[in-house]
Amino acid sequence: MTTPDSRGGSYNFAYLDEQSKRMIRRAILKAVALPGYQVPFGGREMPMPHGWGTGGIQVTASIIGRDDVLKVIDQGADDTTNAVSIRNFFLRTTGVATTERTADASIIQTRHRMPERKLQEGQIMVFQVPIPEPLRWLEPRESETRTMHALAEYGIMHVRLYEDIARLGRIATAYDYPVQVNGRYLMRPSPIPKFDNPKLDRNPALLLFGAGREKRIYAVPPYTDVKSLDFEDHPFEVQSWDHTCALCGADDSFLDEIVTDDKGGRMFVCSDTDYCAERRTADGANAEAAE
Amino acid sequence: MSADLPLLRVSQVSHFYGDRAGCRDVSFDLWPGEIIGIVGESGSGKTTLLNCLSARLQPSHGRVIYRDRSEVMRDIYALGEAERRFLTRTDWGFVHQNPRDGLRLGVTAGANIGERLMAVGTRHYGNIRDTARDWLGRVEIDAARIDDLPPAFSGGMQQRLQIARNLVTAPRLVFMDEPTGGLDVSVQARLLDLLRDLVTRLKLSVVLVTHDLAVVRLLAHRLMVMQRGRVVEEGLTDQVLDDPHHPYTQLLVSSVLQA
Amino acid sequence: MYVAVKGGEKAIAGAHRLLAEERRGDPAVPEISLDQIEQQLSFAVDRVMSEGSLYDPELAALAIKQARGDLVEAVFLLRAYRTTLPRFADSLPIDTADMAVRRRVSAIFKDLPGGQMLGPTFDYTLRLLDFSLMAEGKPADIEVPMSASDPMPADAPAQMPRVTDLLVADGILAAETDDGERPADITRIPLSFPADRATRLQALARGDEGFLLGLGYSTQRGYGRSHPFAGEIRMGDVAVELQPEELPFPIEIGDIELTECQMVNQYKGDAENPPQFTRGYGLAFGQGERKAMAMALVDRALRAEELGEVATSPAQDAEFVLSHCDNLEASGFVQHLKLPHYVDFQAELSTLRALRAAHAKRAEAAE
Numbered sequence: 064m065t066t067p068d069s070r071g072g073s074y075n076f077a078y079l080d081e082q083s084k085r086m087i088r089r090a091i092l093k094a095v096a097l098p099g100y101q102v103p104f105g106g107r108e109m110p111m112p113h114g115w116g117t118g119g120i121q122v123t124a125s126i127i128g129r130d131d132v133l134k135v136i137d138q139g140a141d142d143t144t145n146a147v148s149i150r151n152f153f154l155r156t157t158g159v160a161t162t163e164r165t166a167d168a169s170i171i172q173t174r175h176r177m178p179e180r181k182l183q184e185g186q187i188m189v190f191q192v193p194i195p196e197p198l199r200w201l202e203p204r205e206s207e208t209r210t211m212h213a214l215a216e217y218g219i220m221h222v223r224l225y226e227d228i229a230r231l232g233r234i235a236t237a238y239d240y241p242v243q244v245n246g247r248y249l250m251r252p253s254p255i256p257k258f259d260n261p262k263l264d265r266n267p268a269l270l271l272f273g274a275g276r277e278k279r280i281y282a283v284p285p286y287t288d289v290k291s292l293d294f295e296d297h298p299f300e301v302q303s304w305d306h307t308c309a310l311c312g313a314d315d316s317f318l319d320e321i322v323t324d325d326k327g328g329r330m331f332v333c334s335d336t337d338y339c340a341e342r343r344t345a346d347g348a349n350a351e352a353a354e
Numbered sequence: 355m356s357a358d359l360p361l362l363r364v365s366q367v368s369h370f371y372g373d374r375a376g377c378r379d380v381s382f383d384l385w386p387g388e389i390i391g392i393v394g395e396s397g398s399g400k401t402t403l404l405n406c407l408s409a410r411l412q413p414s415h416g417r418v419i420y421r422d423r424s425e426v427m428r429d430i431y432a433l434g435e436a437e438r439r440f441l442t443r444t445d446w447g448f449v450h451q452n453p454r455d456g457l458r459l460g461v462t463a464g465a466n467i468g469e470r471l472m473a474v475g476t477r478h479y480g481n482i483r484d485t486a487r488d489w490l491g492r493v494e495i496d497a498a499r500i501d502d503l504p505p506a507f508s509g510g511m512q513q514r515l516q517i518a519r520n521l522v523t524a525p526r527l528v529f530m531d532e533p534t535g536g537l538d539v540s541v542q543a544r545l546l547d548l549l550r551d552l553v554t555r556l557k558l559s560v561v562l563v564t565h566d567l568a569v570v571r572l573l574a575h576r577l578m579v580m581q582r583g584r585v586v587e588e589g590l591t592d593q594v595l596d597d598p599h600h601p602y603t604q605l606l607v608s609s610v611l612q613a
Numbered sequence: 614m615y616v617a618v619k620g621g622e623k624a625i626a627g628a629h630r631l632l633a634e635e636r637r638g639d640p641a642v643p644e645i646s647l648d649q650i651e652q653q654l655s656f657a658v659d660r661v662m663s664e665g666s667l668y669d670p671e672l673a674a675l676a677i678k679q680a681r682g683d684l685v686e687a688v689f690l691l692r693a694y695r696t697t698l699p700r701f702a703d704s705l706p707i708d709t710a711d712m713a714v715r716r717r718v719s720a721i722f723k724d725l726p727g728g729q730m731l732g733p734t735f736d737y738t739l740r741l742l743d744f745s746l747m748a749e750g751k752p753a754d755i756e757v758p759m760s761a762s763d764p765m766p767a768d769a770p771a772q773m774p775r776v777t778d779l780l781v782a783d784g785i786l787a788a789e790t791d792d793g794e795r796p797a798d799i800t801r802i803p804l805s806f807p808a809d810r811a812t813r814l815q816a817l818a819r820g821d822e823g824f825l826l827g828l829g830y831s832t833q834r835g836y837g838r839s840h841p842f843a844g845e846i847r848m849g850d851v852a853v854e855l856q857p858e859e860l861p862f863p864i865e866i867g868d869i870e871l872t873e874c875q876m877v878n879q880y881k882g883d884a885e886n887p888p889q890f891t892r893g894y895g896l897a898f899g900q901g902e903r904k905a906m907a908m909a910l911v912d913r914a915l916r917a918e919e920l921g922e923v924a925t926s927p928a929q930d931a932e933f934v935l936s937h938c939d940n941l942e943a944s945g946f947v948q949h950l951k952l953p954h955y956v957d958f959q960a961e962l963s964t965l966r967a968l969r970a971a972h973a974k975r976a977e978a979a980e
Contacts, residue, residue: 216473
């Protein structure tokens with residue numbers, strides 16, 4: 064199964080050789096069996112730099128088949144440079160169908176967001192993970208963090224949250240907000256805003272996380288409990304805005320701030336471009352129907 | 355029945371660094387509420403022994419048996435790592451000579467005290483704060499400083515904070531390595547008073563390592579004198595200090611008296 | 614009779630001859646020209662200029678040619694030359710707000726005045742060897758560059774406000790102000806500690822890219838974390854101006870190409886200061902984006918003390934970082950181990966033998 068390269072050479076379907084894909088799929092299976100546990104895997108060099116999504120790309124490359132429909136987003140949008148670049152990579156190496164519609168995708172690779180639309184059973188979401196280790200900021204040594212995971216020694220994570228409240232009156236972590244999966248492993252959900260954290264809990268889709276540089280894969284299987292850490296008297300809460308989307312009027316989506324001039328002008332729009340476009344199309348249709 | 359058993363039973367503990375003995379053939383029992391002092395010059399092996407007793411350094415020979423809360427005598431080096439770590443952060447305390455080794459310098463005083471509580475599952479911020487404030491008071495630190503970082507504290511305050519951080523989970527056994535070392539004399543006196551008060555009130559058992567005979571005189575019930583890795587004399591503190599038998603102890607006591 | 618080896622002079626002359634031969638390589642292959650290096654190995658030229666602290670693409674190309682592509686050696690050559698140059702005047706501080714921008718990206722706002730401009734970047738290229746480049750003379754197909762927003766608009770604004778200026782205007786980023794003090798020149802006055810920020814930045818600007826990259830990376834992995842965002846990276850030409858004493862206005866003496874990176878970092882505030890963002894700053898000659906970004910991370914890490922953070926990691930230790938970031942010093946001292954140490958070693962040798970003899974005697978006695 065090869066795809067001719069533009070220079071007459073040939074790359075395997077989805078770039079990786081089948082051996083590597085099988086190795087990665089074994090890691091994925093283990094990750095699914097141990098929700099939230101970071102499975103080390105023999106990460107490969109990919110033709111894009113580490114930190115740009117090589118983990119997610121390797122996961123996607125290992126699971127993608129000819130019948131899949133792929134959606135790639137970065138910051139929630141299909142048209143950001145990195146998303147375009149990754150989508151083109153898979154177009155070129157697999158030829159599979161791509162889409163911008165969340166509902167139509169069988170695999171969604173993402174960086175930093177989850178779509179606003181609810182995912183369905185059978186869909187797979189692949190997250191690009193820069194730093195997989197939730198304890199990293201408290202303990203830089205891998206040998207120590209692995210022991211802490213093994214012993215479920217997670218109290219120090221609450222020390223960090225305690226410090227936020229003591230100094231700022233609230234938990235200040237706004238993205239990559241730590242969660243506990245299935246009552247066991249502490250996990251970083253990748254740098255999604257904490258706004259998206261509730262979507263992780265009991266999600267019908269399979270959520271896969273790939274960290275290429277750090278060579279770790281982890282997973283949240285469908286319908287798994289995912290709890291954002293908090294205190295009883297300072298419960299977890301998500302961001303909210305005083306604005307609605309300037310384009311579609313949504314009041315329930317994550318909004319990007321856009322600087323419109325150098326005199327303090329700002330505009331807020333949905334970060335999820337598909338969601339925004341769908342709402343605008345529906346509005347247009349409604350308006351037409353009303354006429 | 356439990357009163358018949360010691361809290362800690364140390365039998366024939368030796369530790370070698372290559373062919374040099376750090377400590378050799380040390381045995382003793384420590385009873386609930388008892389404070390045992392280990393004195394000697396630097397290099398006498400007292401810190402090696404302390405590390406062997408506190409599960410920080412596996413001895414080359416011998417056993418260290420601890421009576422846990424369910425009254426079972428456990429060899430601490432036969433425990434699984436999970437059990438051992440749980441023990442060391444709940445049932446035990448360790449006070450370092452340099453408070454910087456025992457504190458998290460990057461988090462506030464309140465978090466330093468609260469860490470052990472959170473480690474054992476306390477998840478109510480307000481309760482953690484209240485406990486931390488209470489403990490600051492007990493170690494004579496103004497509760498208003500709960501949100502200050504340890505580096506903003508004086509040496510004496512840092513040491514008291516370290517003590518509070520250790521005692522917050524009501525441990526039964528505390529190891530102390532030169533707890534008053536590096537402090538001014540006046541600060542030392544205050545800390546000693548506080549320590550004596552706390553260990554009495556909390557009925558703590560303590561293994562106290564120091565080179566300072568004044569410290570053991572004030573705190574320890576019993577005393578072991580170490581020289582070149584061996585215990586050369588032991589007994590009730592007053593007895594040993596007032597009527598030393600071993601020439602080395604005599605030398606230690608006289609040098610203090612002269613000083 | 615054995616005569617100990619002498620004749621160092623002859624050996625050195627021989628080595629120089631061999632080096633010259635190696636540099637030229639196969640005489641059947643045309644010699645590389647400085648123009649070719651300057652035009653086609655421009656990243657190498659830029660790096661040598663930055664770490665050599667001398668903006669002169671031609672001389673940097675010469676250094677690279679002479680050093681056979683060993684960039685640290687080329688930096689050495691350029692620095693050794695630089696130190697011989699007389700100084701006529703100091704230029705005025707450059708203003709990167711006036712940069713003729715060819716690349717400008719912000720990772721913190723999707724869109725902003727002036728837009729995002731990808732420019733000539735390796736980003737978003739697939740790292741696949743382009744075998745068409747193996748064929749000489751035939752230029753590879755130039756792919757149409759992808760861009761987040763429109764390609765560079767024809768009516769690009771003369772001034773592109775710096776993202777950091779916008780954030781400062783909003784009061785959420787700490788302003789950086791000129792205290793009017795003349796920065797010390799580390800090429801004239803040796804480093805001493807504590808070093809102020811201007812001094813640190815100078816040292817970092819000359820510092821080895823690889824070393825700073827590793828240090829910057831370490832802050833991202835938990836050794837001195839500072840929550841960085843790439844507030845803005847801009848690359849382009851900036852005018853250099855002189856203010857002659859006899860003239861009432863400054864005169865422009867030329868343009869230099871620069872890459873500037875301003876990292877925006879979290880800061881929790883303290884009793885006096887409300888929480889706000891702070892920044893790390895990086896600047897490199899030419900297209901030195903990796904260097905500028907690493908420098909900005911390390912600059913911010915080195916501000917730990919000033920911002921009341923507990924410094925526990927290598928990247929936060931100014932003395933450690935600044936004392937070891939210069940590749941001339943590092944390369945020289947590491948490689949000095951090749952120099953003869955016959956005498957010292959001989960001394961060690963006799964001590965060791967004595968110790969071993971004593972050890973053997975003790976072991977015997979014990980048995």
